[in-house]
Amino acid sequence: MADNDAILISGATGCIGSTLARSLHADGLPLVLFGRNAESLEKVAAELPGAQVLVGDIGKADTLAGSVTFPERLGAVVHAAGICEGRPFSESDPALIREHLEVNLVGPSELTRLALPALRAARGSVVLVNSLVGLYPWPGWIGYAMSKYGLRAFAETLRLEEFDRGVRVTSIYASRVATPLQAKVHAQEGKEYVPDEWVQPETMARTIRSVLDTPRDAELKDITLMHQKYPRP
Template identity: 50%
Template sequence: MAGMATHLITGAGSGIGAAVARRLHERGDELVLVARDAGRAKEFAARYPGARTLVADLAEPDRISWALGHQTLPDRIDSLLHSAGIVDLGPVGELTPKTWRHQLNVNLIAPAELTRLFLPQLRVARGHVVFVNSGAGLNAHAEWGAYAASKHGLKALADSLRHEEHAAGVRVTSVYPGRTASPMQAKVHAQEGKEYDPERWIDPESVATTILTALDLPRDAEINDLTVRPGR
């Protein structure tokens, strides 16, 4: 992406999203960061000087359109980076509809809704949509049913979008990181009753590097699916 590109990012508060936001900010690109509330938006504005913020709660996808309708939206978006996500483990025999819905809302329906709302800008810019998926988007293990279902769904969303928007010049990339050292991973370990050692897992910076590679690829090519596994 030559010149100043504008990136709309969810999940910039921690993990992979934070690593990507910091790298793009350091190189002088424009950031539009989605924050769940005004307090979080103030944190983002302080952490990334010059970045714009939009307040929308991804846990309530039905309200995103209304929330954004009361804020000034960017005219141009070169990339939409979906890196927000939540995880709640549990066996199918114990997962409640509330737990299913919460993960589906944040991990799948909210990205679908944000994509719908910003597609006009993405088409104009011949932009790029990046979905930070998960190894669980390709394989579902015991106790990962609801999370994996949301991430399998995210793969379907990305694949459909890619076919639909290819003629408009919109690129679509899914990234499937293995376990990454992040607050989410610490929570997963707590739920699994295991000790958390960040050294064993992928550094979010390494995943950020793969995402920037996809974004910066010349227009003659598109990375569709990118699987990133722990190297140690």
């Protein structure tokens, strides 16, 4: 990845996305901050002089083509946006499942498709923040699990299709990260939330940086990022 190739971060106002953006900006890398809330994006961008703001709704994939434009070259697209609501299948409904699929799978795939010309031009990388739920069954989270298993299939297929064009694709299967979303998850589970017990956003950002910094002679296909609270997912 050339130093002058922009890095697009989807979910740039979230805890992981904004932490990553600050890390990259500190090294002078050009940024494109993508999200649905213009005001929140501008607040993040105000801390990062030179960062470009790109407003679009990842949950409405059909609108993205008409609302977003990209630089000619993208060194990476990092997908850090997502939703998670716990509910067993017997208590679920089509609307809940559809929302998870739209935000966690359909939106990221469409944003990537639109960015492909810029990624190909720079021989860039696609980094997908997935979840251990994308690898292992987890009862009570049907919509989330369906979307994350789908994201895994998307990454595997995209990697094969774009290999000859030099576009690298990496999935990061992360355990629980200490974010406001994790606080919500714990509340849904009726459990006490102690942020220090889980993977920190800074650790997640460093992991993504390791993917972006990988030399061109190699590709990090999958990373499983475990927390130290439990020996198993």
